[in-house]
Amino acid sequence: MDRRPWPDGLAAALAWGVAMGITAVFGLVLADLLRHGLPEISLGFLLEAPREAGRAGGIGPVIVSTLLILAVCLLTSLPIALATAVLLAEFSHGRSGFARLIRASLDGLAGVPSIVFGLFGNALFSLALGLGFSILSGGLTLACMVLPILIRSAEQALREVPSDYRRAAAALGISQAASLRQVLLPCAAPGLAIGVVLGIGRALAETAALLFTSGYVDRLPGSLLDSGRALSVHIYDLAMNVPGGEARAYATAVVLVVLLLVANALTLGIAELWRLDGGTSR
Template sequence: MNTLRAFAKAEGRKWRRHPLSAMVRLLCRLSMAVTAFALLYLVGDILIKGVPNLKPELFSLHFTTENQSMLPAIISTLIIALMTLCLALPLGVGGAIYLVEYARRDSLAVRLVRLTAETLSGIPSIIYGLFGSMCFVTALHLGLSLLSGALTLTLMVLPLILRTTEEALLSVPDSYREGSFGLGAGKLRTVVRIVLPPAMPGILSGVVLAIGRIVGETAALLFTSGTVASLPKGLLSSGRTLSLHMYVLSGEGLHIGEAYATAVVLLLLVMGMNGLSALISRKIGGKA
């Protein structure tokens, strides 16, 4: 109470002496308040209207027109996320190792890779979807399938994993490498045994962010993984992820309750991923 009164007093003095400054500060505060309000309103709206719609039937293994179950979509999401990570993780981490440990810091190759990675991360997802449908679906004859979707998403999350791994590797002190070389270890052994383990948390937080991107993606999957709602039979069969499921439900306009429920699951997933990533980075911060 006392701090509040002191705060009000200081504010009052400021308004009298420097009205313009006080006004600018108020505008800044208002902007942040509007932002926070927008997010809290969105999350609150979806949780309040969505949680009552979370019925156990929605997690049945079979999708029917009467029961728009989301479990098949959850399973498709998991499969796509797993496949994407299996492809993007080795490429991203390997690439980052080359950039940081092997290549000269300012060589042409490094600059080219950086430039293209930046370009990739700026390309909108609908362009990835368009590319995926031309390349994987049509040219490689993979059809509308989980595999096509995962391949498309691999390109999309590759720059994210590359960049976070690069940062993690760069933060490992050079004395580690020098110590390892001094003891007679080769380059490869130094990288795998000495440099990679301390960089692991950084890489992991990149992976978690990538999972968040994959779970939330819609436009890139619409024309690559397709929108079949039932349980996928294999990697070459079509299946919709949770986000796509939600897009289809809200487009039809008949299943608003189910769409709200799906939104809750999506939102919780994304919140969980964000929390996990923050936890991991705090752990790194604590160690250093």
């Protein structure tokens, strides 16, 4: 008997089995969320304020707080990320000591556990800078957290712009600032957009960094200095601290996952458009 084929077949069966198993488990998780969560969701749930610590009512203020935290996060991180990416991709040829230092430091930042961001944000933004538990504290903490993702993807997007354009612009005596503005950044726009969506996904998914920076308060925030509860924190609180909060936690989880799926689909859509476009014909 030829004994060679059977380990080959076994390996293939194992690989298929594991992949199917992973798909099934995650399908189970998602199906469970949808089965329990969807019936709870209505327009009222999305708009109303939570009552009885979240057991009843909706998640309107929580959604508003989440969006405000996200806005603070993006408004502060995007300019810094874009500028750093331009510095790394366009001005340093990947060689200068300064660029290498920044890269190493960003690699370090990308590895920091989210709860440590929570400690840091609590110590710096909430206490040292006196912002307290507020949307501002939470947003700024998340801004620090998403910087490495934003910078890496923006740098990648810029590097994928053909260098012909840079040489053509330089040969015409066009300053680097103008060539960035007129040619390179517009060319890199789809890649930049993908990075932003990735950053949004990471920020929406975050909980631990927000617990002690933006806090728990589930009222509609009056200003950025008010505490505001993010969707993820709401899920945590309902599940752990509110007996009978399970149903609403399911529903909130569905809302959060749908938001993330939308972000994901956007990323894929942009990438697909870009690919069809060849990244050039604009």
